[in-house]
Amino acid sequence: MSTVIEPTEVVLEAYNLANLIDRHQADVWRYLRYLGAESTDADDLTQETFLALSRSQFEQRTPAETAAYLRTVARNQLLMLRRKQGRQIDTVELAAAEQVWATTVDPTGMDAILTALTDCLKTVDGRAREAIDLFYRDGLSRKAMAAAMNIKPEGVKTLLRRTRDILRNCIQRKTKREV
Numbered sequence: 412m413s414t415v416i417e418p419t420e421v422v423l424e425a426y427n428l429a430n431l432i433d434r435h436q437a438d439v440w441r442y443l444r445y446l447g448a449e450s451t452d453a454d455d456l457t458q459e460t461f462l463a464l465s466r467s468q469f470e471q472r473t474p475a476e477t478a479a480y481l482r483t484v485a486r487n488q489l490l491m492l493r494r495k496q497g498r499q500i501d502t503v504e505l506a507a508a509e510q511v512w513a514t515t516v517d518p519t520g521m522d523a524i525l526t527a528l529t530d531c532l533k534t535v536d537g538r539a540r541e542a543i544d545l546f547y548r549d550g551l552s553r554k555a556m557a558a559a560m561n562i563k564p565e566g567v568k569t570l571l572r573r574t575r576d577i578l579r580n581c582i583q584r585k586t587k588r589e590v
Contacts, residue, residue, distance in 0.1 A: 428464070428465050431461070431477070435477065435481050436457060436461070438481075439461075439482070439485050440457045442485055442486075442512060443457060443489060445508065446486065446489055446505065446508055448489055448492075452489075452492065456488045456489055456492060457485070460481060460485040463484050463487075463488065479513065482509060482512070482513075486505055486509065489505075490505075524586055527581070527582040527585035527586050528582055530581075531577075531581035531582055531585065534581065535574060535577065538560065539570060539573070539574040539577070541560060542556060542570045542574060543571075545559060546571060
């Protein structure tokens, strides 16, 4: 006869935290980037956000309330980092940024936008695709792209702008919302 071992509260808490991380990590990272954190800082601050969450008496509620709470923790982590760096940050601007984020970005909307972007990228080919790949995938500057593509830097700038416009319009058609 086998015995059933009930999970302990610690295991349940770790499981719940893992689910929260899976569900909200990308949104927290995007939010920190939106607030002006560099990519590497956003990586670290996202981890710090979930560590702070694990140390708190957080009670999960609706997805929207959970996302708002995580944004608050992430924003506070960013403020602490900026203070350590000796940099001033305007909390009024952060509050305004939060208001814009909360009213324009919903957790499910970002997934729809990313799915639409993936679909729309499949329709981009030729020089436009080459420019997107060189700039976003390979991280080349416009000057380096111009040399690689044998066009002028201003031509690269125009090509990127036009391609972004095409992608934006495609995403808007697919999601039927303003991006």
